[in-house]
Amino acid sequence: EPEVTQTPSHQVTQMGQEVILRCVPISNHLYFYWYRQILGQKVEFLVSFYNNEISEKSEIFDDQFSVERPDGSNFTLKIRSTKLEDSAMYFCASRGTAGETQYFGPGTRLLVL
Amino acid sequence: EDQVTQSPEALRLQEGESSSLNCSYTVSGLRGLFWYRQDPGKGPEFLFTLYSAGEEKEKERLKATLTKKESFLHITAPKPEDSATYLCAVQDMDTGRRALTFGSGTRLQVQP
Numbered sequence: 001e002p003e004v005t006q007t008p009s010h011q012v013t014q015m016g017q018e019v020i021l022r023c024v025p026i027s028n029h030l031y032f033y034w035y036r037q038i039l040g041q042k043v044e045f046l047v048s049f050y051n052n053e054i055s056e057k058s059e060i061f062d063d064q065f066s067v068e069r070p071d072g073s074n075f076t077l078k079i080r081s082t083k084l085e086d087s088a089m090y091f092c093a094s095r096g097t098a099g100e101t102q103y104f105g106p107g108t109r110l111l112v113l
Numbered sequence: 114e115d116q117v118t119q120s121p122e123a124l125r126l127q128e129g130e131s132s133s134l135n136c137s138y139t140v141s142g143l144r145g146l147f148w149y150r151q152d153p154g155k156g157p158e159f160l161f162t163l164y165s166a167g168e169e170k171e172k173e174r175l176k177a178t179l180t181k182k183e184s185f186l187h188i189t190a191p192k193p194e195d196s197a198t199y200l201c202a203v204q205d206m207d208t209g210r211r212a213l214t215f216g217s218g219t220r221l222q223v224q225p
Binding site (some may be wrong): 031033042099102 | 116136144145147149154155157159164178202204211212213214215216217218222
């Protein structure tokens with residue numbers, strides 16, 4: 001069964017450093033999303049991406065964040081200068097053209113020290 | 114602003130003891146309501162999508178139902194492997210957004 005994959009599974013970084021989180025969406029899906037979940041809190045929407053453009057973003061997704069589809073299979077989230085409060089699980093999700101269901105990856109646990 | 118409230122926060126059941134989880138929502142217009150299962154340290158695993166009031170979906174021991182204000186996830190004769198956090202999320206139609214708004218989840222523990 002096709003699934004969303006994410007790398008790395010864990011990332012530890014120093015405050016102020018740049019990190020890139022990678023996702024491979026389900027192969028025939030065209031809509032891509034990033035969400036995050038701070039420990040013990042709700043899953044929160046960050047950004048959605050379609051046709052090489054951001055289609056919507058939350059207020060969390062400020063200028064420190066960017067997304068890119070560098071090739072036909074990868075979808076990345078870059079955090080330019082990490083802060084302590086960026087520590088969270090980051091989930092990538094993708095959706096096909098039939099229906100509204102978003103399928104989530106296993107997540108990347110980011111720890112900012 | 115879309116809101117999703119799940120109850121109870123935590124539920125402990127004996128194996129075979131059926132129960133229901135509740136998801137109350139407020140949206141200007143519902144595009145879809147989604148149930149996911151989340152194991153500790155893992156990503157949300159898709160269970161069901163419901164689009165309109167009166168709709169029901171079933172899979173093994175789980176059944177999801179939808180009204181205009183809430184959804185229920187019924188668990189029949191649960192097993193220990195059903196232990197997980199169950200997340201409800203809604204998608205608002207009127208704003209044209211596709212972002213999911215999640216509830217805090219119900220943490221289910223099924224004891225043998």
